[in-house]
Amino acid sequence: MATDSTPHANRKVTLADIAAGCDVSRATVSLVLRGSPLVNKLTRARVEEELRRQGYVYNRAAANLRRRTSSSIALVLNDLANPFFAEFATGVDEALGGSGYVTLLGSTSESIAREQAVLGSLLEHDPAGIILSPAEGSAASRVLAAVGLHTPLLLFNRELAGEAPSSAPWDRLMLDNQRGARLATEHLISLGQRRIAFFGGHASSSSCQQRHAGYVEAMQAAGLPIEAHWRIECAPNRVDAAAQCGALFFDAPAPTAAVCYNDAVALGLMLGLYQRGVRPGRDFAVTGFDDIAESALSAPPLTTLASKPRARGRQAAELLLQRLRDPQATPQRTIAPVQLVVRASSCPPPSA
Amino acid sequence: MATDSTPHANRKVTLADIAAGCDVSRATVSLVLRGSPLVNKLTRARVEEELRRQGYVYNRAAANLRRRTSSSIALVLNDLANPFFAEFATGVDEALGGSGYVTLLGSTSESIAREQAVLGSLLEHDPAGIILSPAEGSAASRVLAAVGLHTPLLLFNRELAGEAPSSAPWDRLMLDNQRGARLATEHLISLGQRRIAFFGGHASSSSCQQRHAGYVEAMQAAGLPIEAHWRIECAPNRVDAAAQCGALFFDAPAPTAAVCYNDAVALGLMLGLYQRGVRPGRDFAVTGFDDIAESALSAPPLTTLASKPRARGRQAAELLLQRLRDPQATPQRTIAPVQLVVRASSCPPPSA
């Protein structure tokens, strides 16, 4: 049978066990753990030896309870399976880990009901703050009801529906959607393009609206007309984009270029073009948004807007940590710049 | 100034506040929260009203402390940015959420040092169990030292290096790498291919070894020779695969088909082939492994092995929950089947 001081597989080792093991009080052991200068060198050594011997592991939950602190951040994403958000999550986790926080993950799969459930469940674990990329159509009032005013929340990527501006003083980190789409459109115009469509995305989503606004802005600034049938909606994925490709050519005048909602849509559109015998990058110009990994490697490589999702993740974490340090500061709205990356998918119109 | 019973933004609402608010004891409130049949209908209604009024949120950490339970699972991944693992994580979170657990996320970016740090940090939050997809080269002894024997661990996707079989009774969930590669190879052989290469991956990784073994098995069973220069190593990503493409054709006899380590490698190889004027799916057959989203949409669509990462995530969660229910059961090694998905990238050899 095991002696009383042998590392025991059954029960978890606590401060009290260590204290008993080397004849000091729990308080002293606690001081050692936190590296207090108060404790004598000799006893510190004894305690540390005992910690090692018994295989002690710190119970942060108990400490957090006593200190009324928290060491976790909730990360709630509308679509973790999307590489963009996966990269984002990686960035968040990197930055949080570096600051001693742990990431509580929640994935909502674009379901508002799941978002409510996930927020509720994560809140019970008392996160110090929340990073939320809302599901499509998620309403400010519901989020407020679930989260309350006590836990700081950083909104990423999308606005909430029906926001009452003053009620919920949330920080925001958004991409510069409008400027990005404007840059892409201006780039196409500078290549001589005049008949440019805006392709893909749900018109109801805030990011799609912003990108479309940037497109309109550039077209108008250049004095170019916009035809109604140059705006095609589709789900933001490759499959649906490929299927909707034909809609671009139903009516005259047909466009010779398209600014796409995002890279997934652009890649799908290029696939659809190929299937109709139209060669993207030669007969028809295409731009995307996001600069996901595949875009550099597609045929032709895709002209797009780099949003650096991992850096955005780190930035989101930083912004939230900032807020935790200074809860009273006025809410921040941060717009992350995007960079135009020119590749072979954008070309002059065939006539030129 | 606020009355004493007004929902207060400052301090968090506790059981005691509710109890005081409707003149019952904390214990009664606790019983209400947990839906105990013991409590009277009338008082239950009063308490529930008060809970709502004060905006109470349950503190699971405190409950877990008292009950010596845990309601979180740690998910530690070697590469969350990889769509395969992002899908896996989504599946895990889905299944855990359904069982009332919360996911503690840790991403190691293939760094053994970060893996150690992440495991240490997550353990302090006392997870009920751990799902670990280890970083490349991660050693069993180090993982054991970090995790101990107290917390159940499920190993996913990779074996640990230098495992002493008896010491750590961990459950495992692995893909059927060997059988998958064998199926792909047999498929190519059945199309008439005879000179088949094995392309990509690090020969040191266990999954690469298993896939290679499946390839060898099929070749030998068919009585086909294997040339030494038909085995090309490269990092498991598109860029390196494209760069290594030429190595296939340095020496005669050149292969007319390749079984690739995974889809990323296969897509990269197809790109490299195009650049040399070789048309994959016509002049040269290619197969992948994983069935990531792009594979169905590449040109040509990729023949590959579907591993259903999201389903694997759910399965991993299920296996771990199973283990929590029955800690004494003997360790399970589960091999998840993979399915051959035949698409246009696999073809007969040009001569046939």
Next chain:
DNA sequence: TTGCTCGATTGGAACGATCAAATGTACAGG
């Protein structure tokens, strides 16, 4: 001697929940 500071340590009450055992009613039957 007393008084005082200084460094090192400690006991006991928290944190917010749960649990086991005790308490208080009300009502039945003997």
Next chain:
DNA sequence: CCTGTACATTTGATCGTTCCAATCGAGCAA
């Protein structure tokens, strides 16, 4: 009138940690 029992509620201890105030011996000045 007493006992038993079913229900409804409470009391006080407890989980593993931290905080606060108290303690204690030693050194040193007056």
